[in-house]
Amino acid sequence: MIMEIYKEHILDLYKNPKNKKILNNFNSEFSKNNPLCGDTMKIQLLIQKDRIKDISFTGDGCAISQASASLLTDKIKNMPIKQVKNLTKEDVLELLRIPISYARLNCALLPLDTIKGALENVGN
Amino acid sequence: MKNKFKKDFPIFKNLPKLVYLDSAATSQRPKIVVDALKNFYEKENANIHRGIYTLSEDATKNYELVRKKIANFINSNADEIIFTKNATEGFNLLANTIKELISKDKNEIVLTDMEHHSNLLPWQNFAKKYKFKLKFIPLTKNYELDYDKAKELINKKTAMISFTFVSNVLGTINDAQKLISLANTQKAMTIIDASQAIQHFKINVKKLNCDFLVFSSHKMMGPTGVGVLYGKKKLLEKMPPFLVGGGTIDSVDYENAVYLDPPRKFEAGTQNFADVIALGNSIDYLKQIGFDKIQKHESELFEYALEKMQKIKDIKIYNPGKNKSAPVISFNLQDIHPHDIAHILNDYNIAIRAGHHCCMPLIKKLGILGTCKVSGVCRASLSIYNTKEDINKLITALKKTQEIFGK
Numbered sequence: 001m002i003m004e005i006y007k008e009h010i011l012d013l014y015k016n017p018k019n020k021k022i023l024n025n026f027n028s029e030f031s032k033n034n035p036l037c038g039d040t041m042k043i044q045l046l047i048q049k050d051r052i053k054d055i056s057f058t059g060d061g062c063a064i065s066q067a068s069a070s071l072l073t074d075k076i077k078n079m080p081i082k083q084v085k086n087l088t089k090e091d092v093l094e095l096l097r098i099p100i101s102y103a104r105l106n107c108a109l110l111p112l113d114t115i116k117g118a119l120e121n122v123g124n
Numbered sequence: 125m126k127n128k129f130k131k132d133f134p135i136f137k138n139l140p141k142l143v144y145l146d147s148a149a150t151s152q153r154p155k156i157v158v159d160a161l162k163n164f165y166e167k168e169n170a171n172i173h174r175g176i177y178t179l180s181e182d183a184t185k186n187y188e189l190v191r192k193k194i195a196n197f198i199n200s201n202a203d204e205i206i207f208t209k210n211a212t213e214g215f216n217l218l219a220n221t222i223k224e225l226i227s228k229d230k231n232e233i234v235l236t237d238m239e240h241h242s243n244l245l246p247w248q249n250f251a252k253k254y255k256f257k258l259k260f261i262p263l264t265k266n267y268e269l270d271y272d273k274a275k276e277l278i279n280k281k282t283a284m285i286s287f288t289f290v291s292n293v294l295g296t297i298n299d300a301q302k303l304i305s306l307a308n309t310q311k312a313m314t315i316i317d318a319s320q321a322i323q324h325f326k327i328n329v330k331k332l333n334c335d336f337l338v339f340s341s342h343k344m345m346g347p348t349g350v351g352v353l354y355g356k357k358k359l360l361e362k363m364p365p366f367l368v369g370g371g372t373i374d375s376v377d378y379e380n381a382v383y384l385d386p387p388r389k390f391e392a393g394t395q396n397f398a399d400v401i402a403l404g405n406s407i408d409y410l411k412q413i414g415f416d417k418i419q420k421h422e423s424e425l426f427e428y429a430l431e432k433m434q435k436i437k438d439i440k441i442y443n444p445g446k447n448k449s450a451p452v453i454s455f456n457l458q459d460i461h462p463h464d465i466a467h468i469l470n471d472y473n474i475a476i477r478a479g480h481h482c483c484m485p486l487i488k489k490l491g492i493l494g495t496c497k498v499s500g501v502c503r504a505s506l507s508i509y510n511t512k513e514d515i516n517k518l519i520t521a522l523k524k525t526q527e528i529f530g531k
Contacts, residue, residue, distance in 0.1 A: 006468065040499070062463035062467075063464045064463070
């Protein structure tokens with residue numbers, strides 16, 4: 001129920017998300033909408049030597065999407081892009097450590113989808 | 125306040141804890157509508173307008189009887205009622221067939237800032253296809269239409285105005301009569317989206333003198349899968365059919381077809397007769413209660429809810445206030461995302477809608493008009509089966525949400 005999803009660690013990340021900023025130095029960015037709620041997330045990436053050197057996200061969203069973006073951006077910093085491309089829904093859910101209902105899956109996965117979009121967008 | 129209507133709706137017997145505050149998305153159905161479906165499939169099922177046998181003739185009679193019931197319900201003639209699959213199809217039908225009715229000197233369409241995507245996208249396509257210009261009547265700070273601006277926007281180039289009677293987000297009841305008279309002075313056609321109005325108050329198309337009116341069954345306690353398009357007969361006669369096929373024709377040869385008169389030329393293929401017939405029962409139900417009682421109950425609840433909600437700290441309500449609104453209240457709790465609010469409310473068995481409500485341009489506009497950042501809003505919408513207890517539970521849960529988020 002409530003306490004299962006709105007756990008302290010999720011609310012903390014929502015209030016104080018990591019990597020929520022604008023990068024001055026980046027070589028790819030990508031925005032994606034969640035048409036269900038109208039939220040937009042923007043990811044900026046600095047890729048050097050096939051690794052995520054720096055990453056940020058911006059945009060308003062619900063606690064789940066913000067916590068997911070915070071956790072995910074933290075996890076993939078310094079990760080080889082090949083490895084990032086292989087991240088799955090299960091990886092995101094493992095990071096969140098909360099039960100996600102069908103309707104909220106879009107919120108939880110918006111950051112990963114946007115990051116993958118940014119990776120395809122490199123150099124564009 | 126004892127609720128006399130709730131017992132008529134089986135869902136509340138099966139889910140006694142349910143606090144259903146999403147009737148603007150779809151209403152619940154009374155037992156007589158659910159029973160009508162079962163009864164039809166078990167005892168009366170046959171295709172309409174096809175068979176020469178009794179079962180098919182009776183099904184046809186019952187289907188056509190509902191057409192008459194709807195005509196009577198909105199004060200039109202039966203041959204001015206077209207069944208569609210939903211309100212959206214009604215607008216698409218119009219946008220695909222109305223061009224024939226527009227004189228050459230007209231190339232503008234006037235909509236409003238509060239239209240549902242269903243009454244926006246078909247006209248966007250129309251405007252692109254025929255190089256028409258779309259114009260939008262803006263809102264005032266009190267979430268009403270700006271009628272002075274409407275007067276400026278509707279001019280001799282206006283081919284038609286298409287507007288919602290009641291906003292699905294703001295609850296605002298628009299002054300349809302005023303907009304229609306503005307359109308009439310410029311010889312512009314008038315189209316009303318009554319999807320959020322038909323269940324709340326009496327609509328009289330003759331008195332309104334609108335050219336077209338669109339609504340759907342599932343928001344007025346009828347089954348899903350049925351919409352209604354009303355059109356003035358003299359206009360429907362001049363319009364080409366939208367979808368074509370079986371049931372629409374008088375005669376066909378390999379090269380050409382002669383179509384039937386309206387409404388049948390607009391009802392192609394096997395129709396959703398079982399649901400149409402059950403819609404007849406929802407109309408019986410609404411008429412049996414009467415709009416005076418429905419309005420009394422709904423406005424009492426609405427005013428109670430509005431008063432209680434206004435007292436919540438940091439709430440932003442997007443509604444023009446009592447006597448100007450249907451029982452629909454959209455709101456935000458400062459900085460808490462609507463999805464999070466709806467999610468927590470769900471844990472209290474409270475169903476509300478959260479998001480952009482198929483009104484993305486309007487929600488963006490609210491961000492400008494309102495004081496909080498808006499990527500969506502929460503909406504509580506009421507119907508006759510709601511109670512003050514439902515509202516009290518909503519208030520408690522909203523306060524709990526603020527607690528969880530440490531506000």
